[in-house]
Amino acid sequence: MTRRLDARTLASSAGVLAGLLALWWAASHGDWVSRVFLPTPEATWGSLAEGLGTGELIEFSAATSLRMLLGWGLAALAGVALGVLIGASAAMRLWIGPTLEFVRPLPASAVMPLAISIFGLSGGMVLAVVAFGAMWPVLLATVHGMASVPTQLKEVSAALGLTRTEYITRIGLPNAMPDILAGMRLAMTVSLIISVVGEMIASQPGLGQAILLAARSFRASELFAGIALLGAIGFLSNALLAVAEAHLLKWQHP
Amino acid sequence: MIGKARAFVFPAVLLGLLETWARTVGKGSDAVAPPSAALWAWAGALADGSLLAATGFTLGSAALGLAIGTLGGVLLGTVLGLVPRAAQAGFLSIEVLRPIPSVALIPLAMLVFGFGLRMELSVVAFATFWPMLVLAQAAARQVEPRLLEVARALQLSPGERFAKIVLPAMVPRLFVALRLGVAIALVVAVTVEIAANPHGMGYTLMIAQQSLDPALMLAWLFWVGAVGYAVNAGALWLQRRVAIRMGEAGLR
Numbered sequence: 001m002t003r004r005l006d007a008r009t010l011a012s013s014a015g016v017l018a019g020l021l022a023l024w025w026a027a028s029h030g031d032w033v034s035r036v037f038l039p040t041p042e043a044t045w046g047s048l049a050e051g052l053g054t055g056e057l058i059e060f061s062a063a064t065s066l067r068m069l070l071g072w073g074l075a076a077l078a079g080v081a082l083g084v085l086i087g088a089s090a091a092m093r094l095w096i097g098p099t100l101e102f103v104r105p106l107p108a109s110a111v112m113p114l115a116i117s118i119f120g121l122s123g124g125m126v127l128a129v130v131a132f133g134a135m136w137p138v139l140l141a142t143v144h145g146m147a148s149v150p151t152q153l154k155e156v157s158a159a160l161g162l163t164r165t166e167y168i169t170r171i172g173l174p175n176a177m178p179d180i181l182a183g184m185r186l187a188m189t190v191s192l193i194i195s196v197v198g199e200m201i202a203s204q205p206g207l208g209q210a211i212l213l214a215a216r217s218f219r220a221s222e223l224f225a226g227i228a229l230l231g232a233i234g235f236l237s238n239a240l241l242a243v244a245e246a247h248l249l250k251w252q253h254p
Numbered sequence: 255m256i257g258k259a260r261a262f263v264f265p266a267v268l269l270g271l272l273e274t275w276a277r278t279v280g281k282g283s284d285a286v287a288p289p290s291a292a293l294w295a296w297a298g299a300l301a302d303g304s305l306l307a308a309t310g311f312t313l314g315s316a317a318l319g320l321a322i323g324t325l326g327g328v329l330l331g332t333v334l335g336l337v338p339r340a341a342q343a344g345f346l347s348i349e350v351l352r353p354i355p356s357v358a359l360i361p362l363a364m365l366v367f368g369f370g371l372r373m374e375l376s377v378v379a380f381a382t383f384w385p386m387l388v389l390a391q392a393a394a395r396q397v398e399p400r401l402l403e404v405a406r407a408l409q410l411s412p413g414e415r416f417a418k419i420v421l422p423a424m425v426p427r428l429f430v431a432l433r434l435g436v437a438i439a440l441v442v443a444v445t446v447e448i449a450a451n452p453h454g455m456g457y458t459l460m461i462a463q464q465s466l467d468p469a470l471m472l473a474w475l476f477w478v479g480a481v482g483y484a485v486n487a488g489a490l491w492l493q494r495r496v497a498i499r500m501g502e503a504g505l506r
Contacts, residue, residue: 016346103479109456110448113475114471117466200360211362212361224362
């Protein structure tokens with residue numbers, strides 16, 4: 001990936017972004033769109049600054065980020081563990097693989113009603129659904145990565161007399177690493193989405209609940225501030241993961 | 255034959271365990287019902303028409319939202335893919351807007367449109383717009399340069415160039431993008447219904463839970479899964495068909 005960010009590119013794309021902001025400003029000030037839906041940029045900035053100043057929005061952002069990260073961590077652990085278990089054995093792949101493919105398209109949020117009846121409307125319930133939903137990309141990627149070990153490597157490990165554990169840690173997992181990391185990146189996006197939905201449904205403190213309450217009481221500027229923060233969380237988590245991924249996969253491109 | 259049957263063994267064992275557990279230890283549970291009871295509940299929902307109505311609403315709004323998101327994403331993506339300077343200019347705006355989780359727009363859509371079809375459409379369209387944009391941009395960038403030279407040599411107008419050269423060259427990749435879009439559209443539609451919109455499969459699932467009817471809830475959960483599987487399988491089939499018809503040249 002070579003993305004050149006020279007001065008001219010930066011200037012033109014900043015210009016377009018400024019143009020969009022100006023359009024927003026004009027649309028809200030000129031009453032092209034009702035201010036009930038579209039607050040002015042200043043009002044949004046005001047709500048953002050006020051919420052961050054009083055610490056309220058910082059608290060909500062922290063709660064949502066923590067939920068997302070915890071669920072993602074659990075999902076990664078469970079996904080890799082189960083993925084290794086299933087992916088390392090051809091028999092397991094044959095018997096269980098089709099079921100995994102069948103469950104894969106199931107919207108994770110559809111599991112939430114079931115989770116509510118089992119765990120109640122609690123933070124733990126939301127965390128369980130986040131972990132469950134985010135586990136699938138990691139699990140399927142791990143199975144795929146473990147299954148696609150080149151035959152030569154398998155022969156080498158047989159010739160060296162590696163035990164099953166050694167095979168998994170020295171050959172299987174490193175080979176699956178690019179797949180697993182790609183799966184974990186997708187899992188992070190899923191985690192954020194389900195965290196927000198969970199906060200909306202189960203009224204757990206966080207940005208999801210905050211924006212829903214703001215919309216219900218017609219406080220559009222607070223709603224926009226919350227959406228902006230969620231965008232920032234999405235952007236940051238994705239950017240951090242991209243950096244981590246490039247770092248972890250350095251050995252592949254010496 | 256054995257290979258095909260093997261796929262059903264594991265789910266059958268799981269369902270059997272669930273059936274036994276729900277009929278013995280978990281009897282009278284508010285959370286779990288035996289799968290056989292769920293099947294009855296499913297038949298009941300089919301008989302009273304709620305199954306078809308809810309499924310139709312969800313699939314319809316997912317499809318419409320996907321159509322809007324695809325149209326917008328493909329149009330803008332093609333322009334950005336063909337004109338490098340446009341891509342550079344739009345870069346920052348796209349990177350700022352794209353990471354917004356689609357579900358964050360549910361409250362906004364609720365405020366603007368109220369409950370109903372339009373709110374769900376808008377969220378699905380937003381969610382599918384970005385991947386379609388990115389993939390269409392990649393597809394347009396990978397149009398064989400010699401084809402564009404041919405268009406220039408033939409002195410085609412921009413409209414003709416798009417319709418006769420660029421679009422056909424992009425089609426196989428666009429169907430790969432569409433398959434991804436279908437999966438996203440369905441997931442987002444169900445999520446909107448579960449979180450807010452009182453229509454469709456997601457809502458009926460939520461209502462079954464709130465009225466403490468675990469059999470009906472399980473029935474809807476399995477049904478959502480089955481519909482999701484069928485829709486995704488259909489999209490995959492379509493993508494492969496298109497790839498074969500277009501000679502897979504664009505996918506290499």
